[in-house]
Amino acid sequence: MLHVSRPYLIKLLETGEIPFRLIGKHRRITYEDLQEYKRRDDAKRRTAADQLAALGQELGIARGSCWTPPAACPTPRSPAATGSRWTRCGRGLRA
Known part of the structure; x- marks a missing residue:
């Protein structure tokens, strides 16, 4: 159960x-005490x-976002907030 x-x-x-x-x-x-602990733990x-x-x-x-150079990214989304030459894409974490 737990x-x-x-x-x-x-x-x-x-x-x-x-x-x-x-x-x-x-x-x-008791079953009630066990269920109460599970509710508290789930909430936590x-x-x-x-x-x-x-x-x-x-x-x-x-999750699933990364910062890659625009030429290497097949799905660029938006420029970095810092104004760098990197763009955000959804391929995974890459430098």
């Missing part, structure tokens, strides 16, 4: 990220991805 290793799960339990109770030596987790991951995407846009980095 797709994590057993040691990592134990760490989550012991740090209090996921509530549990002990029955003898066994840890018991989504927030981090959104922040990285915003940072990438702020820096002009986009």
Whole structure:
């Protein structure tokens, strides 16, 4: 369900990220607590991805974009913001 290793799960339990109770030596987790942890973790991951995407846009980095000389680029899009002789294209990262 969580797709994590057993040691990592134990760490989550012991740090209090996921509530549990002990029955003898066994840890018991309620389904609701597990789902709540998954919701929190998904939200945290989504927030981090959104922040990285915003940072990438702020820096002009986009997936599949590169800066290449105009003659070498089959699909030039726009001149560089710095006014250099390089253009932006969608072939991958190349100098």
